[in-house]
Amino acid sequence: MKKTILATTLALGLGVTGFAAGQDAEASSYNLNKEELAYTAQNNPEALNASALHQGSYDYNFDHKNFNYDFESDGTNYAWAYQINGNAQAEVQVQEQSAAPAVKEDTQTVEQNNYTYTEEVQQPAQNTQAAPAVQEVEQPSAPAPQTTQSTGGSTKSQFLAAGGTEAMWNSIVLPESSGNPNAVSPNGYQGLGQTKESWGTGSVAQQTSGMLNYAQERYGSIDAAIQFREANNWW
Template identity: 45%
Template sequence: MNKTILSTTLALGLGVTLAGHSADASAMTEQPVNKAELADLAMNHQDKLNAAPIQEGTYDYEFDYNGYHFDFESNGSSWTWKYHTIGYAPVATSAVAAPAVKAPVTQAAPVTQAAPVQQAPVKQAPVAQTTTYKAPVSYQAPAQTYTAPKAATTQTSSSGVYVNAHLQAIAQRESGGNIHAINPTSGAAGKYQFLQGTWDTVAPAEWKGKSPASAPESVQDAAAVKLYNEYGAQHWVTA
């Protein structure tokens, strides 16, 4: 069964848009942001985002990157962050409060009297507890960060297309090499069990909108090689 985070929106160009900055320059600190770095923090280093804001002062950074929508905000004392797959309703994160300062303990002065001197009990001011929240995320497939794989040893498939050994192993695990295979539960189809949205992204124009299982093996092989070379093996659960 195929897993994917790719959509038609992503197929249109992996474009990014930065939005959400306040118009009041005096109240909002605006600095250029590294979208790739922030996206990586949100998807892979959530403990860092929960431990501290991404910068001092107030900020509001909102943008789309690699098929996800990201939002980072702070009012100077608490901050929030969230992300979700483009096209899904975002799930708000809980605000992370700045660490509370422990109030000093007030010691009562000793009382001199005929009776035995007793010291008044020391009352300690309640200490505010800060909880680190792992923000909930809306998405279909587990979020992953990947880089394009290095060139692998290639082999020629029966279709005449050069397919590396890893892809050939994926095809065997996904469908047993059957180019007409269809999963009745997920709708994934073809030798590599493409979902329709993923197929339409990498298939030739004349095969977009058609079932992957109806395409010749050479077309399926070429589409799989293109997907693998551009996005890695993360689209296949069996990889």
């Protein structure tokens, strides 16, 4: 909580007559302690309201730490007051124009002991919680449908298990279809060995068997088929 004194009302204790016992110093002999009077005015006004500063008339006016203080008496009635001086007001106005408030403040005016101060109450920040960000989860794309039956394992392992050879895989299958049992050429040739025969659309085992029979029937052996493929880029 922050308190800022803006202005004081004039004449605290107006109409009080008489003086404290033993207080008979004249104005000429009174030692004016500005710092002490300023502190008493802002922190212990009751002491100033209880009696005049000294007997007789006086009129003291001085500035101390951005405030102007005034103490006066006509010998019977006495009064005192203080307020922000002109330089302090100018500084406050410049600060108010240049510094934007960090939080909204409510100003309440309170009157106490005939002088006025403002009490600025800082409002607590509202506890707001941001909605949790929605996490987007990328769904895996559906695998392309396969038209060839699978008996488990990689295409090459199925090919070798069905009787194909390593040399046949490297010299015929990879150049023809890149090892894809579902490969279809623009001319309509299908499967591992790229054929238009029915075995070109069967399982890997069926395609392997078809390729072995084709090599034997057309070239007489697998080795002969491999040699022809390497020499002509087709078989």
